[in-house]
Amino acid sequence: MRTIVGLWRWRRNPLRRGTDLIEAWIALAAVLLLALATPVAGWFCGRAVDSSLRDTVRLQHEQRHRTTAVVVGRSTEPRFTTYDTESAATQDVGTRVNATWRATDGSAHSGTVSAPLYKPRRGDTFRLWTDDRGKQVQSPMNATGARTHAVLAGFGATVLAAGLVECGRRLIVWRLVQRRYRRLDQAWAAAGPDWGRTGAGS
Template sequence: MRSIVGLWRWRKNPLRRGTDLLEAWVALVAALLLALATPATGWICGSRINSSLQHTVRLQREERHRTTVVVTGPPKEHHHNAFDAESATDHEGGSRVLATWSAVDGTRRTGTLTAPGRRVTPGATFTIWTDPRGKPVKGPMNGDWARLNGMMAGAATTLVAAVLVELLRRLVLWRLVRRRYSRLDRAWAKAGPDWGRTGAGS
């Protein structure tokens, strides 16, 4: 951790400048932020995202239902349907078939679905997820997947926060160095013209 390097400037030294002490404070604050604030920020962000995703998981599990589909034959239409991530079934890459299934309220539904496997004969069955109206949808989100995404978001937030702290520390130190050079230039300009002159006290 490079911010710790500036802590040596806490030492008492007659040559220590005011900017040296300020640099030590900056290093201390940056070290505390990196050790405490950035992990806390990542944990809070990850927890909130995980909580939101877990809420979505619970809602989807309540609203989506698994049902059995019976294949009745090949699809009537032959045109290509646009992909809809929300209404697609979990059998992508299979064959398109005409099938019937029951909604939650018991009403019969008929439509074209993607069945698992390349060769599906009439009478074959497979399962899909449907919404309360009986429309095929993706299966509910997995709780472990939601938890993993929360952890990844928390880690990413921690990393971003640490980078921002380090960039801010470097910016402050850059300003301090500029101030030191400015003071040195003024002192040099004031004392320089008298160097080597007779009776100038040099």
């Protein structure tokens, strides 16, 4: 609103410079872009990411399968944590155990895997995510996680677009100010030799 009022004041002002009017119009354009274009950019970005992640969720649920593993013995490897790039935070993958399980094709597998058990004992069972070859993998991304990532991407795109608009406005204003200074230096250089002389019009 202040930008619109300022633009109206510069319309018929004897002290108005050409660069003043340009600066006012640039400010108005920036306000309109911030209010209209940047949310649209964020919405399109968020929608594109959401569509891509939905495909990822569907693909992961097709390629990853849950099976039941049986604890054979506790591994000597220590308890550890990993960071899943498809999740929002670090996940505690549990205790390392030696276990056996069957893949979706019925083939038997055994090895050292992470079990969500605090004190695993021989014969305990737990749910395990595997790929088509029976190898343990992270659980597939869920729809809620995908939606969260999409919202964050849209918000980030909005902030980035707003930053670009503001940087563009500041750059243009800086160029206008430099132009004013050059014109002032030229005017001062032309008037300087005659400044204060009698009959020189000063």
